[in-house]
Amino acid sequence: MFIHKIDDDLSLRLVEMRDAKRIFELTDQSRDYLKEWLPWLDYTQKAEDTEDFIKMGRTNFVESKSMNTVILYKGEIAGVAGFNEITNSNKTAKIGYWLGQEYQGKGIMTRVARALTDYAINILEMNKVEIRVAAENRKSRAIPERLGFKEEGAIRQAEWLYDHYVDHVVYGMLAEEWNKDQQ
Template sequence: MAEPVKAGRALELRPLRLRDARALFALVDANRNRLRRWLPWPEANRSLQDSRAYILRVRAQAKLGAALPFGLWWKGSLVGVAGFVWIDPANRSAAIGYWLTQDVEGRGLMTAAVSALLRHGFRVLKLNRIEIRAGVRNRRSRAIPERLGFRHEGTLRQAERLADRYVDHAVYGLLAGEWKP
């Protein structure tokens, strides 16, 4: 599992550990209605046991080099999750995903976290391409790759099934040669 990644003075990305399950579940539960507007998994995450199972699953994927999710810690509290939701080593390609608790929205924390993930992805994991997909109408999510110099590459129609609808995804890509640290 990777080392923690510093994303600013008070912001740190730490590999998720089983002992984070309680804090993680509390955060998911408090943000459930908001998260399910854009993410499919809150439907299936209903108990502390579900959060434990999620952490065990992603830790196993991380060991295989297939994913790398981090807990986002700000001023000593868990405030969200950000990381590589899949890594394709053969193509040196990966996708970043993220969510944040509502109380810390609007401070640039996720932009700083994703910027640190780009550094980790290009420098440490030696990736050539990093992708972010966001619901076409998810303004806050789309603003992150737009702020960080990604190119908008197109739209995947009805790419994701949420609780009540299919959503189109805006696909953003950034290549190693385009990245400005």
């Protein structure tokens, strides 16, 4: 079982089927909050939908295509983060994340994104890590900016959010930049 300890309060653990109920509860409790920026809430209406997400994620993990982890904050599942896409041929990983509303404002996601970036570059030996964020999502954009990711550009109308398109800003971190900055 994959567990990555970040600090005394925070760790990442590969998502397991036993997590489905808690992840669904957290999703449901934060539904209105999450729906502002995440397009999948209408497709997550029952715990079985979360189970399907976990099954797909486990298959993709075995095939080295992605890696979904639960964020454990003080031993409790606070959200989900990981690599939405891993492309071994190009040595790139794309980080995705969400956090339950009650866990916001504690610096959790910045620490998680830092740990995932470090893991991708120094353990998985990726050359580049990307974070794509809705252009107007200031809280989420602050995370790669705090970590020194470079803003690489925008993708117009990149995602359909229920009744409108949103542009994405692409942030990137190269291995050589990360390892230089972390010394």
